[in-house]
Amino acid sequence: MDEFSLINQWFNCSQLQPHTQHIILGNGDDCAVIDVPEGCLLAQSIDTYIAEKHFPKNAPAKLIAIRTLSASLSDLAATGAEPHSFSVAISLPEADQNWLQPFSEGLALLAQKYNITLIGGDTTCGPLCLSFHVQGFVPAKKILTRSGAKPGDRIFVSGTLGNGAGALPLVLSGKLWQLDVSDREQQEENCLLKAYYAPQPQFVLGRWLSDNGVRTAIDISDGLLADLGHILTSSQTGATLDINTIPLSSSLLNSYGLQEARDFALTGGDDYQLCFCWPKQKIFPEGCPVSVTEIGVITDRQGIIDTKGKRYAPQGFNHFSCPGL
Amino acid sequence: MDEFSLINQWFNCSQLQPHTQHIILGNGDDCAVIDVPEGCLLAQSIDTYIAEKHFPKNAPAKLIAIRTLSASLSDLAATGAEPHSFSVAISLPEADQNWLQPFSEGLALLAQKYNITLIGGDTTCGPLCLSFHVQGFVPAKKILTRSGAKPGDRIFVSGTLGNGAGALPLVLSGKLWQLDVSDREQQEENCLLKAYYAPQPQFVLGRWLSDNGVRTAIDISDGLLADLGHILTSSQTGATLDINTIPLSSSLLNSYGLQEARDFALTGGDDYQLCFCWPKQKIFPEGCPVSVTEIGVITDRQGIIDTKGKRYAPQGFNHFSCPGL
Secondary structure, three states: OOHHHHHHHHHOOHHHOOOOOOEEEOOOOOOEEEOOOOOEEEEEEEEEEEEOOOEOOOOOHHHHHHHHHHHHHHHHHOOOOEEEEEEEEEEEOOOOHHHHHHHHHHHHHHHHHHOOEEEEEEEEEOOOEEEEEEEEEEEHHHOOEOOOOOOOOEEEEEOOOOHHHHHHHHHHOOOOOOOOOOOHHHHHHHHHHHHHHOOOOOHHHHHHHHHOOOOEEEEEOOOHHHHHHHHHHHHOOEEEEOHHHOOOOHHHHHHHHHHHHHHHHHHOOOOOEEEEEEOOOOOOOOOOOOOEEEEEEEEOOOEEEEOOOOEEOOOOOOOOOOOOO | OOHHHHHHHHHOOHHHOOOOOOEEEOOOOOOEEEOOOOOEEEEEEEEEEEEOOOEOOOOOHHHHHHHHHHHHHHHHHOOOOEEEEEEEEEEEOOOOHHHHHHHHHHHHHHHHHHOOEEEEEEEEEOOOEEEEEEEEEEEHHHOOEOOOOOOOOEEEEEOOOOHHHHHHHHHHOOOOOOOOOOOHHHHHHHHHHHHHHOOOOOHHHHHHHHHOOOOEEEEEOOOHHHHHHHHHHHHOOEEEEOHHHOOOOHHHHHHHOHHHHHHHHHHOOOOOEEEEEEOOOOOOOOOOOOOEEEEEEEEOOOEEEEOOOOEEOOOOOOOOOOOOO
16 A cells, blocks of 8 residues: 555544644645634644653554654643644554554544644554654743743642653553443552543643743643743743652552652653643632642742742653653 | 753753754653744644664664754644744654764754744653654644645645655765765765755745645655555545646756656655646736646546546555665
């Protein structure tokens, strides 16, 4: 099968093109061409995922698609953007229909869920490797960046942290996220596996924050310390964290105990929750659409300390020191 | 060295950010954010390049950068767009400074030449693989697409064809493009090697065509028959070619003879010249900024034939049947 038949069969289908708004030219020309609505800016991000490094090579292709595209979309959520479209560059050892069909289904599931249209791509033969370029619209004055934190701002995170990292030993043992499980222990495992295989980009929260005057957020992809560290570096501030308040799921606590669970939250990757800074002069209103937890405060001293004065290095997942999964 | 030091050292430098126009947020946040000028659309393309498939693994990193980014930019030229910015996703076996420095220099050379700013990227450890996302602005009514060819339109190509494919045996023997060579035979080799390692995206021609009422063009990346074939499929037309008029360089003719040179032009890849359809009712004006050659005419019969009625399959470089370089 040649490249063009491949593209036509698995990537030019209505499931992957749920809308055509603002798309002048889609898949299948030299370029995709879009127009950006008046008053909006275009937020964009590119991410690359390597087999055996970012996902198990033999995981079901549908789960690989869901995990990698969800992680990519998370950057748009952290910017307060409304997702619009995406492109994918795929390197595959062979044009295997049994891999491409479920991969395309996984992409389609997210395309429908987030109303994003596949507008371009490239397929080539090579080691299994995926790159996603995702983009969305954001009103000019509502961008969330890393650089707006000010001393006194309250630091919050969404959801619970550490589940993605806690899932890794299960992932390495070949366990997969299942839609339905009954046994209690399996439910806990499954909750962790879901965080790894089907992370939820926090679009609803990102837009709510953006609408409510927040200007500083990041998605936690490399661990809380590393990602909060990016905000602090960009904003030239520091932070004091109340380590006891960091939200941990009962699944993670039951599987690992408090100390290890907390370590996963602080330095593990793959959470895709948002960390944001609530301006000190603003009241936190009713109506936040997802569970968020206050975990600390921005300070004018460099670095991260806890309430007892202990210093934390902004360490996290290092894409070059880690040998793989 | 961790990912962030790497990015800062080699990808956050003024040489790679020659302008900040329409860039609200560049490298170093969750997303890059741009605004698109009023009256313009945004043309975008993503391409992926695998070591030993699209370039020799051991070629100088500077030439790898120039070859791959130039090829990516060619899609923008074929759409009539003004290049604006790009992102790169890099998978590298190790964070090797001796590779990253010349790679960054190669990107910087093109960033300066085409005034494009690096606005985002991702680096990870893995097999050597590059994906570029490139984008540019094009006035709404001036897009060049594949789908506007009409019977009677005159088919042109720019430059000479087949040099990139003719370079491949030299590339495989480890020869590199040199800036200065004196010996005559080496000059001819070097002319071919230049086509492979430093293809020229046809931005000036793309915009001239777009300004002069052309609406149908493609860049020849997979061979004339394959790429003209895309225009014909998208436009639901056919073509008659005068095979004798296909422009071939003296370097290619001297190295391979007429028959093989013509085969390279018809079915070899890596030309990055433009093939375009001149509307039959329009006079071809003075002032075309580059050398172009009329090679045939669009017809209402399907397929490609020559002036003697011989049929040609729209074959070219197949990204899945080709085992590598």
